[in-house]
Amino acid sequence: MTSARPVDQFAAPAGLDDVPDSVGGVLSDFFDRVIPHAAAIDPVVGEAATMLREFTMNGGKRIRPTLLYAGWRCGVSEVGRSPAPGDGDNPAEALRAGAAIELIQACALIHDDIIDRSDTRRGRPTIHRAVETAHTDAAWSGDPSAFGMAGAILIGDLALSWADDLFHGVGVAEELPAGALRRGAARRAGAVWAAMRTEVLGGQILDIVNESRGNESVSAAYRVMEFKTAAYTVARPLELGATLAGGSPALINALRSVGHDLGIAFQLCDDLLGVFGDPEQTGKPSGDDLVAGKRTALIAVGLNRAGAATGGELRGLIGRELSTDELVRARSILVDVGAVADMEQRIDRLDERAQATIAALNVDGSVRSELSALGHRLGHRQR
Structure with a gap:
């Protein structure tokens, strides 16, 4: 080497x-x-x-490692922290x-x-x-x-x-450092790491099964989001960082709650980007989620809100290549039935709840402020 x-x-x-x-x-x-x-x-x-x-x-925004580091900084700066010998100050x-x-x-x-x-x-x-x-x-x-x-x-x-x-x-x-891989915090972090790997793969399995089943329920879409995105992208990285730092159970539980809310908001925003995103910004073709036939929360809400005729039309625009006119039509249906507004309202509510939890964290004020700003950006990316 x-x-x-x-x-x-x-x-x-x-x-x-x-x-x-x-x-x-x-x-x-x-x-x-x-x-x-x-x-x-x-x-x-x-x-x-x-x-x-x-x-x-x-490229890539390195969101997950940034959140992990934010969790680690929360753990290190926790008020009243009494680290065990060798807990993660490095x-x-x-x-x-x-x-x-x-x-x-x-x-x-x-x-x-x-x-x-x-x-x-x-x-x-x-x-x-x-x-x-x-x-x-x-x-x-x-x-x-x-x-x-x-x-x-x-x-x-x-x-x-x-x-x-x-x-x-x-x-x-x-x-x-000698013994770094054997200390208690590292062992606990290893358990979080193992759970995260299983959850992301489990979420991917749910994702492809939902597509093949044609499952159009909002609850099924949220189940995928919970494991494929919320846990893996936000909640587990925050938890992993705080665990490495030897953070308290109360802090880790609070960060897990923050991560769940921000993770769902992140995915809902991603669902919007998957239909309305600018390829120059996303690096993927416009309307890619529609073409791929993804059963996202946005699509599920749109189908549930649409009447029989409009719902059937939208269903016919999912899972195949689309012309420019067809893509415009699919987008207009999602807007007209209120699915887009529904997603944006959900994102706002999740962000507000996460921000309230962050504000109550018993950590250094500068760390709390940075995490708050990062969390807000996760659910409000530009389309």
């Missing part, structure tokens, strides 16, 4: 806005270490690992855990793009399309499309495997 900076030499971010760059540095260091090992197996394995690196390092541990979540996210996105048959991600070809193109360019035998999907599945699996390695310190353990 190549030499790189010890994990504890990554400077603590000055504020939450600096976390994405700091996590990017941890990821870059990790890839420097593990890609040569992959390439030693065979150059094509190294090329696949490099493709994963480029995908992971290309910001490098929080940055490393945040970088590991980014690898889980890479896996989830790569596999999601296969499931959704997406061609682009963040303005570039999705991994399965890029692997398909490499097959075609090399004039290899077999079906390029099948090869692309198989290669992308394996690259996603590699990301998930490396996420565990990074979280548990494999490949960096020689540079961690």
Whole structure:
């Protein structure tokens, strides 16, 4: 493995806005270490690992590691905190855990793009399309499309495997403080980590089953959101950071509540972006959720509010390629039946409840203020 900076030499971010760059540095260091090992197996394995690196390092807002670091800062600054010996006062541990979540996210996105048959991600070809193109360019035998999907599945699996390695310190353990991986806070954080992995995969299973069943209920859409997004994107990262810092059960419970509300608001906003989003901002085609046939809360509310004729028309505009006129019509139905207004009202209520919980947190005022601002941004992204 190549030499790189010890994990504890990554400077603590000055504020939450600096976390994405700091996590990017941890990821870059990790890839420097593990890609040569992959390439030693065979150059094509190294090329696949490099493709994963480029995908992971290309854009992304690093929301999950930022929330994890916010949770860690809450834990460290908790009023009356009495940390056990070795509890997580080292910001490098929080940055490393945040970088590991980014690898889980890479896996989830790569596999999601296969499931959704997406061609682009963040303005570039999705991994399965890029692997398909490499097959075609090399004039290899077999079906390029099948090869692309198989290669992308394996690259996603590699990301998930490396996420565990990074979280548990494999490949960096020689540079961690003695006993860091055995202390109580790390063991408790490991349990949160394991639960988070199961929840995000469980949410993905629910998602594809709901689509295949054609389940149009709002409750089914919320069940997917609870596990695929709310827990994984917001609640578990906040909990994980606070747990690493040795935060109290009361603080962890409050952050879990904040995370649930903000996570649902985040997904409702994402549902709006999936239908009304600007491709220049989202990096995905306009109306992508409609084409993919996703049974989001927005679609479920729209179908439940529409009458028989309009509901049937909207149903006919879900799960297939749409012309510009058809996309405009689908959007107008969702607006006219009040589904969009319903989503926006729900987002506002969830944000207000989360903000009230944040205001009551028994932590440093500056930390509370940063978390409040970050939380508000999660549910109010521009369409």
